[in-house]
Amino acid sequence: MAETKREKFYGWWIVAGGFILFFFGIGLGINTVGIFIEEVVSTLHFSRGDFSLFFSIAALSMMVGAIIVGKLIERISIRLIMGVCTALFSAGIILYSQCRTLGQFYAVSVIMGLGSAGTHIIPVTSMINNWFVKKRGLATGIVFAGTGIGGLVLNPFVTWLIEQKFFNMEYGWQGAYIVSGILAAAFCIPIALFVMKKSPAEMGQFADGEAAQTPGEDVSTAGFTVGEAVKSPVFWMVAAMALLFSVINMGINQHLYPYLNGDLGFSKSAAAMIVGSYLGMTVLGKISLGAISDRRGLVFAITLFVAIVMAGIAVLTQINSLWLAVVFIIIFGFGNVIQTVIPPLVTAHCFGLKQYALIFGILSIFMTIGSGIGTPLSGYMRDYTGSYHSAFYIYMGLLVLSLAAALMALRSAAKK
Secondary structure, eight states, rough: OHHHHHHHHHHHHHHHHHHHHHHHHIIIIITTTHHHHHHHHHHHHOOOHHHHHHHHHHHHHHHHHHHHHHHHHHTTTTHHHHHHHHOOOOOOOOHHOOOSHHHHHHHHHHHHHHHHHTSHHHHHHHHHHBBBBTTHHHHHHHHHHHHHHHHHHHHHHHHHHHHHHHGSSHHHHHHHHHHHHHHHHHHHHHHHHHTTSSGGGGGTTTOTTTTOSSSTTTTOOBOHHHHHHHHHHHHHHHHHHHHHHHHHHHHHHHHHHHHHIIOOOOHHHHHHHHHHHHHHHHHHHHHHHHHHHHHHOOHHHHHHHHHHHHHHHHHHTTTOOOOHHHHHHHHHHHHHHHHHHHHHHHHHHHBSTTTTHHHHHHHHHHHHHHHHHHHHHHHHHHHHHHHEEEEEHHHHHHHHHHHHHHHHHHHHHHHO
């Protein structure tokens, strides 16, 4: 009987659906941005810093959307919210193909940001936390692995789309945006509407690993309210950690392709392959981080992976050959998963699940601010210094600060 129930456990369908939503939602919405930056800047002659602001505006829009989504998840159907948001997200990608001015890119970014808020991180991690207890880290790591596989597949795919000039558009990146948006809609909207379920109670089941034996029992009732959370010093430590992680991640990720192609002289296909391979390596890193956090605890896992990221950035500043690029792929790809897997796990650990979606939605503001800072910061540093290295050194310093904030948050929460 027990074996039959395990085979029918719906939680792994939530993981599979979340994986695909992350594959497209972050794979297209975030991980391929660097390719489009290089193509759009070279054809429309924007500065990298000015054009990179379109991502910052999307991030700010997502920040507002995160609060709205966090509140709505507690009140109305999560599938309805995600259905609307995945449609907005897909439409935004397609609309980018029609932009010719910075103002148009900025305006469409508002739509993208609002759609992204309800497509992946907040609703999916909320569901994962409801469906899993003992295997929460592993389930979270698998879901976030979708972003790495998305990068591995979509970076070379988008590069190929740009080269084909689909729909006889003036520029190759226009057709790439259209095809990408159509694919996002075809996969994400049906999954949001028909696969995702908010909690085990909807299926008459209980969370995997939860001690309760009554089907339908909800594990999301314990924890802090939003008011209690934001009054706690721990909240602000977690916020600082999340913000710094996002600055570092976006500052490097979104300019990795331009750095490799524009500064180091790798061909477009080689640069796309390196970026895709690095993102593919994050698949192993995310699953490993999730499993390690389940077995050894978050303090050990965060410390280990921050050290790995530090080593990866050091290698990044020294790349002068393909073999060093391979070393970078292995080290940085395995380690640079802290900005995705850790924040939701730390949030659930410190504040519980009572109002997880809303608390994490507010914390996402800081993640979004960090994303909005990192992308243009690297662009402007490159514009003014002629090199990305100064930005990379800054990010190494921020890693130390982010680790300190994370450890203080976890230790303070353990005392409560």
